[in-house]
Amino acid sequence: MNIRKIAVPLVAIALFLAFWEALVWINGWPRYKMAAPSDLPQAYWRFRWLFLEMGWQTLWRTVAGLILAVIFGTALGVVMGFSRTMRDALYPLLVGFNAIPKATVVPIIALMFVGQHDFNTVLIAFLISFFPIAVSVSIGLSTLEPEYRDILRSLGASKLTIFWKIALPKTLPEFFGALKVAVTLAFIGTNLMEIVSPHGRGLGALFDSGRTNSDYPLMFAVLIALAFLGIVLYYIVVALERIFAGWADRAPG
Amino acid sequence: MENTVEIRHVTHAYRTPHGPLPVLNDLSLAIPTGAFCAVVGPSGCGKSTLTRLIAGLMKPDQGQVFLHGEPVRGPRNTVGMAFQNPVLLEWRSILDNVILPLEIVAPRMPRRDREARARELLALVGLEGFESKRPSELSGGMRQRASLCRAIVHKPEVLILDEPFGALDAFTREDLWQTMHALRREEPFTTLLITHDLRESIFLADEVVVLSGRPATAQYRMQVPGGTGRVLDDLYTPDAAERLNVLRHQIQIAQGRAEVHA
Numbered sequence: 407m408n409i410r411k412i413a414v415p416l417v418a419i420a421l422f423l424a425f426w427e428a429l430v431w432i433n434g435w436p437r438y439k440m441a442a443p444s445d446l447p448q449a450y451w452r453f454r455w456l457f458l459e460m461g462w463q464t465l466w467r468t469v470a471g472l473i474l475a476v477i478f479g480t481a482l483g484v485v486m487g488f489s490r491t492m493r494d495a496l497y498p499l500l501v502g503f504n505a506i507p508k509a510t511v512v513p514i515i516a517l518m519f520v521g522q523h524d525f526n527t528v529l530i531a532f533l534i535s536f537f538p539i540a541v542s543v544s545i546g547l548s549t550l551e552p553e554y555r556d557i558l559r560s561l562g563a564s565k566l567t568i569f570w571k572i573a574l575p576k577t578l579p580e581f582f583g584a585l586k587v588a589v590t591l592a593f594i595g596t597n598l599m600e601i602v603s604p605h606g607r608g609l610g611a612l613f614d615s616g617r618t619n620s621d622y623p624l625m626f627a628v629l630i631a632l633a634f635l636g637i638v639l640y641y642i643v644v645a646l647e648r649i650f651a652g653w654a655d656r657a658p659g
Numbered sequence: 660m661e662n663t664v665e666i667r668h669v670t671h672a673y674r675t676p677h678g679p680l681p682v683l684n685d686l687s688l689a690i691p692t693g694a695f696c697a698v699v700g701p702s703g704c705g706k707s708t709l710t711r712l713i714a715g716l717m718k719p720d721q722g723q724v725f726l727h728g729e730p731v732r733g734p735r736n737t738v739g740m741a742f743q744n745p746v747l748l749e750w751r752s753i754l755d756n757v758i759l760p761l762e763i764v765a766p767r768m769p770r771r772d773r774e775a776r777a778r779e780l781l782a783l784v785g786l787e788g789f790e791s792k793r794p795s796e797l798s799g800g801m802r803q804r805a806s807l808c809r810a811i812v813h814k815p816e817v818l819i820l821d822e823p824f825g826a827l828d829a830f831t832r833e834d835l836w837q838t839m840h841a842l843r844r845e846e847p848f849t850t851l852l853i854t855h856d857l858r859e860s861i862f863l864a865d866e867v868v869v870l871s872g873r874p875a876t877a878q879y880r881m882q883v884p885g886g887t888g889r890v891l892d893d894l895y896t897p898d899a900a901e902r903l904n905v906l907r908h909q910i911q912i913a914q915g916r917a918e919v920h921a
């Protein structure tokens with residue numbers, strides 16, 4: 407059973423790589439046009455220190471943006487979840503802001519804070535990812551059935567107690583659902599900024615330098631490194647969800 | 660005898676976008692200490708509003724609610740509530756759900772004592788062995804039993820039940836009626852039960868109050884003898900049939916479907 411679980415995906419990956427390799431080989435594509443999987447180890451080895459350094463850059467800036475998004479998004483969600491007036495006031499603003507394609511915001515921010523590359527990147531990762539968190543927390547809180555509140559309110563419990571003991575835990579499944587979306591978005595934000603801003607750092611910048619040199623093996627190596635980082639981040643969120651909201655798995659169906 | 664709950668000339672209206680909606684009109688009601696009072700009435704007539712006033716979750720426009728002779732000014736921890744929806748917290752075990760009110764009411768009570776109290780109640784309602792289960796692993800009737808335990812774990816003076824058995828099938832409901840009697844024999848509390856089941860009202864209550872249609876006032880009162888000594892067979896006696904008939908007629912009057920006969 408367990409062997410199957412590991413073996414099946416491994417075989418699928420191997421088949422995919424073989425297909426890719428064959429495609430490049432049959433078409434006789436040169437390296438300045440397309441890279442084959444067999445070129446990748448060499449690319450990784452040649453740029454191993456760059457990969458480590460740039461990978462770390464991308465990772466910490468994504469996580470920093472995400473942490474800001476969690477703090478700000480949760481605070482905004484709490485305010486909107488508890489106050490009808492705030493919800494009516496902020497919702498159109500938020501929706502409008504979210505409707506702006508972030509690819510257009512990236513160059514603006516890159517220019518506005520030119521030279522402050524770390525700040526830029528964290529800012530865009532944050533801006534792109536707080537929205538789903540704010541919305542899910544506010545919906546989770548505002549749809550709390552009144553009876554849930556009343557069982558504690560009728561005992562004279564404070565609003566804060568009700569929030570900690572009932573409203574917050576009850577919203578956790580929605581929160582983690584949104585966090586899974588947010589982690590992907592923040593990662594996109596970081597990479598957009600790294601590619602767009604001049605003299606950038608991070609895996610996005612490494613990708614850009616591969617692009618200017620038509621170094622396809624390097625570009626593909628970066629793509630795969632990015633996919634790897636993205637998967638790691640995603641599964642960290644999944645693991646946190648299991649720990650803090652695992653109870654929602656067995657909800658009655 | 661002292662009255663634990665006393666409602667004096669309460670009038671209340673909700674403010675809605677379409678103007679005020681009068682819900683209660685000069686309603687008076689008294690529940691003696693230790694007694695069980697059932698309130699029946701047409702749906703939407705203001706029964707849940709009445710429970711929220713007693714629990715101190717709302718203030719009436721006019722009139723006053725007294726608990727042990729003291730006017731109710733806000734929520735107080737001597738009240739226990741259970742609703743049609745058992746509203747158990749899915750992330751807590753059954754035991755921790757029952758303990759919840761003690762965390763608010765008796766924050767300094769040692770964990771061991773809290774658990775002992777919760778276990779004692781769970782055993783009393785037949786949930787021994789289910790303490791560490793999640794609510795989603797229990798049937799509807801079992802969840803409602805746990806919800807009852809949570810409502811009385813802190814030994815409230817008043818237990819307020821708002822149609823707690825309304826969503827259960829007939830057999831489970833009858834089981835829970837008997838559990839209710841068993842609990843009352845063990846734990847002294849004063850109860851207000853809202854229900855739309857007339858058989859339930861005469862099986863459980865010492866007094867049944869029929870509310871008129873909205874805005875509601877106490878339209879009819881019936882004393883029922885027997886207390887917790889009643890058995891299900893008592894529901895099939897001529898006396899019970901007579902009582903049900905009278906109550907049914909009163910409900911029809913409250914719904915505006917029957918004439919009032921002298």
Ligand SMILES: Nc1ncnc2c1ncn2[C@@H]1O[C@H](COP(=O)(O)OP(=O)(O)O)[C@@H](O)[C@H]1O
Pocket residue numbers: 673674675680682701702703704705706707708709
């Ligand atoms: N918070 C509220 N605001 C406005 N109207 C309400 C509110 N709560 C209840 N109502 C209305 O008041 C009436 C009585 O409600 P309720 O006390 O819940 O009735 P019951 O429990 O007897 O069915 C209903 O018509 C209901 O729609």
Ligand SMILES: [Mg+2]
Pocket residue numbers: 706707821
């Ligand atoms: Mg109701």
